[in-house]
Amino acid sequence: MTEIRAQLQKIQNLIDQNRQDEALEHLQPLLITPPEQANDLYWCGQLAFILNLNRPAANLLSKAVELEPEAPHYCSMYGLLLSELDQFTAALDWLRKGVRLNPESPICHHYLGRHYYNTGQFNLAIACFRKTLSLKKDFLDAYLYLVYTLIQQTAWEAADRWVDALLQLAPEHLMGNVLKSRIEFRLHKAGSAKERLQNLLERYPDYDSGWFEYGTLLQKCKQYQEALTAFVKANDLARHDAIQADFHLEKQAKVQDATLDGLTVPPPAPLKTAPETQDTPILIIGFPRSGTTLLSAMLDQHPELHSAGELTTLPDLRTFAEQQLKAPFDLTAVNLALWSEAHLDLAELLAQSYVALQAQLRENQSISREARILDKSTANVQNLPLVARIAPKTPIINIIRDGREASWSCFTQDFTNYIWYAHHYLDAIRAWQQEIDMARRYAQAFNLNYYELHYEDLVQNPEDELR
Numbered sequence: 001m002t003e004i005r006a007q008l009q010k011i012q013n014l015i016d017q018n019r020q021d022e023a024l025e026h027l028q029p030l031l032i033t034p035p036e037q038a039n040d041l042y043w044c045g046q047l048a049f050i051l052n053l054n055r056p057a058a059n060l061l062s063k064a065v066e067l068e069p070e071a072p073h074y075c076s077m078y079g080l081l082l083s084e085l086d087q088f089t090a091a092l093d094w095l096r097k098g099v100r101l102n103p104e105s106p107i108c109h110h111y112l113g114r115h116y117y118n119t120g121q122f123n124l125a126i127a128c129f130r131k132t133l134s135l136k137k138d139f140l141d142a143y144l145y146l147v148y149t150l151i152q153q154t155a156w157e158a159a160d161r162w163v164d165a166l167l168q169l170a171p172e173h174l175m176g177n178v179l180k181s182r183i184e185f186r187l188h189k190a191g192s193a194k195e196r197l198q199n200l201l202e203r204y205p206d207y208d209s210g211w212f213e214y215g216t217l218l219q220k221c222k223q224y225q226e227a228l229t230a231f232v233k234a235n236d237l238a239r240h241d242a243i244q245a246d247f248h249l250e251k252q253a254k255v256q257d258a259t260l261d262g263l264t265v266p267p268p269a270p271l272k273t274a275p276e277t278q279d280t281p282i283l284i285i286g287f288p289r290s291g292t293t294l295l296s297a298m299l300d301q302h303p304e305l306h307s308a309g310e311l312t313t314l315p316d317l318r319t320f321a322e323q324q325l326k327a328p329f330d331l332t333a334v335n336l337a338l339w340s341e342a343h344l345d346l347a348e349l350l351a352q353s354y355v356a357l358q359a360q361l362r363e364n365q366s367i368s369r370e371a372r373i374l375d376k377s378t379a380n381v382q383n384l385p386l387v388a389r390i391a392p393k394t395p396i397i398n399i400i401r402d403g404r405e406a407s408w409s410c411f412t413q414d415f416t417n418y419i420w421y422a423h424h425y426l427d428a429i430r431a432w433q434q435e436i437d438m439a440r441r442y443a444q445a446f447n448l449n450y451y452e453l454h455y456e457d458l459v460q461n462p463e464d465e466l467r
Contacts, residue, residue, distance in 0.1 A: 004035050008043050015050055024051055031056045038067040042074050045081070054084045055312070065094070072102035076111040083115040086309055087364040091115055106136035110145070117149055125149045138169055140176075147179050156186045174204065178213045190221055208237035212414045219412070231412050238414065239423030268339045268389060271351055279355045280391040281311065281375040285439060287432045288378050288419055289409035290401035291455040296376040298458075298466060306371040313357045313375070314383040317350050321386065338389045351390040381439045388446035396448055398439050401455035403432040 007026065014023035030044050031053070045060035061078035068074055076098030082091035095115050098108040113128025129146040132139055143166035150159035160183045166176045177200050184193035197214045204210060215230030282305075286292045300307035321338070324346055338347045358373060367373065380387075387394050407428035415422040421431040443450035458465045 002040075004030075004037070004040050008040065008047065011047050012043075015047065020051060023047070024053075027051065027053075031060075034060055034063060038064045038071065038074065041067070042071075042077065045077065049077075049081060049084075054081055057081050058085060070101060072098045072105055072108055074098075075101065076105070076108040080111040080114055083118050086311070086361075088115075088119055089364045089366055104135060106132045106139050106142070109135065110139065110142050113142070113149075114145060117145060117152075122149050122153050140166060140170055140173065143169070144175060144179075147176075147183075151179070151183070156183055159183050160187065172203075174200070174207055174210065178210060181213065181217065185217060185220065190217070193217055194221070206237055208234050209414055211237065212412070215412060234414070235411065235423040239420070269341045269344045269347070271344075271348055271390075278372060279358060280394050281308070281313075281358065281373040283380050283387065283394060283396045284374060284376040284399065285381045285384075285396060286378055286399040287401070287403075287406050287410075287435050288415065288422075289413070290378075290406045291399045291458060292376045292378055294455075295397070295399050295453070295458060296374050298462065299374055304371055305374055306365075306367045307374045307376065308361060308365065308367070309375075310377040311361070311375040312377075313354065313361075314377070314380055314386060316357075317353060317390075318383055318386055320353075321346065321350060338386075347389055350386070354390050381435055381442070384439065384442040384448060385446065388442075388448055392446070393449055396443070396450045397453055398436075398450065399453045399455055399458070400436060403429055407432055 007030065011023045011026050014020075014026065027044070027047055031048065035041050035044055041060045041064040045057040045064065048054075048057035048060060058078065058081040061074060061081055064074045065071070065078050075094050079091045079094030079096075079098060082088075082094060092115060095108070095112040098105070099112055102108055109128050110132040113125045113132065116122070116125035116128060126146060126149055129142045129149065132142040133146070136142070143162060147159050147163045147166065150156075150162065159179075163176055163180045163183060166173060167180060170176060177196060181193040181196045181200075184190075184196065194214075194217060197210060197217060201207065201210050201214060211230050211234030215227045215234060218224075218227035218230055282299075284292050284296055284299075296307040296309075299305045325338075325343070338350075361367065361373065362369065381398075384396070387396070407425055410419060410422040410428045411425045413422065421427040439450070442448065453465060
């Protein structure tokens with residue numbers, strides 16, 4: 001076994017042992033200096049994908065298919081990663097190529113099915129997953145995604161049959177049991193669903209997703225005190241270091257206050273090629289679980305608007321700016337760097353890149369040139385200073401939901417792996433207040449094209465609010 005293979009095997013073992021942090025630490029050097037062999041690139045990309053590093057994984061697979069363009073598994077894996085990155089047109093080409101190269105490969109059909117699932121083409125997804133299972137009857141992930149898809153179609157009886165087939169093969173399958181309980185509840189078998197989760201959690205008391213599901217079930221059964229206990233248990237298991245999280249929240253609030261209080265933004269050096277309004281997305285921002293998805297879906301019904309989901313364009317540009325400025329991208333960096341003549345070329349490059357990336361997105365998703373793109377990434381509140389510099393006319397809609405409801409919704413979701421404040425209800429409330437304050441102060445300081453919409457008003461009077 002080569003040194004690279006031994007390293008990849010070690011990472012695989014760490015993942016199998018649920019030691020993701022250590023696995024990521026060992027994977028990082030391979031992301032910086034990728035392997036040279038196609039099969040090593042493929043394995044490395046798979047591991048990155050498991051660790052939710054979709055973009056680095058796609059970069060690795062792009063190198064693999066460049067070296068071996070006729071390898072069906074490489075093509076299909078690359079296609080799935082492109083699908084996860086919302087590059088749907090290119091994804092479908094690679095996925096179909098993988099199936100064409102090896103029509104008897106269950107993994108190729110499975111990945112194609114997952115693409116159809118990602119894009120809401122559920123009938124096609126079901127056909128792919130069934131084809132996968134006809135080729136490999138014990139392909140557990142195919143059962144799982146088939147059940148997910150049937151649930152999306154509210155085909156509860158069919159979902160029940162397929163989850164039973166999964167559990168017959170793997171009775172202790174954790175997510176399979178969770179889905180079975182969810183289906184049982186929808187089939188009016190709340191007692192059976194509750195008993196299933198209780199038994200599961202007795203056997204696996206550290207299964208945080210199971211506790212989240214149990215809390216949700218109890219809440220639906222109006223057993224609110226028991227539900228709260230389950231959610232607290234779930235968050236205790238899933239959360240990161242609470243003390244560190246509290247410190248970061250307080251620190252961020254102090255930095256924000258010190259930076260924004262009395263901020264005067266100097267007139268920027270004018271861009272030679274300022275983007276046209278049509279070339280940049282409309283931004284929908286808001287605290288998580290505040291209705292950004294609902295608003296985006298509603299606006300998507302208009303023929304001149306297209307919801308592209310949560311784009312990574314602005315975070316990617318911000319990262320690039322940080323690298324070029326050799327400093328964290330905060331307001332000070334904006335004022336002293338991108339706003340000045342000294343870094344006018346960088347500001348120009350960022351503005352041009354923003355437009356170019358939207359053009360690429362239009363091509364990848366076959367979006368009409370007449371349709372305005374919607375970007376509903378909630379985290380873009382942190383990128384408003386960058387928007388103010390490279391696309392100052394961008395419309396920004398901040399949807400605000402009652403803080404108690406939004407914070408409770410975060411607390412009861414399994415968000416703690418990527419929204420650290422969700423582990424505690426009061427932390428979520430404080431973060432909600434802070435994000436609204438940040439958006440308003442950015443809007444005022446940079447004279448942004450900013451509008452606030454309240455979730456409750458949208459739900460009660462959608463037609464009036466959308467006008």
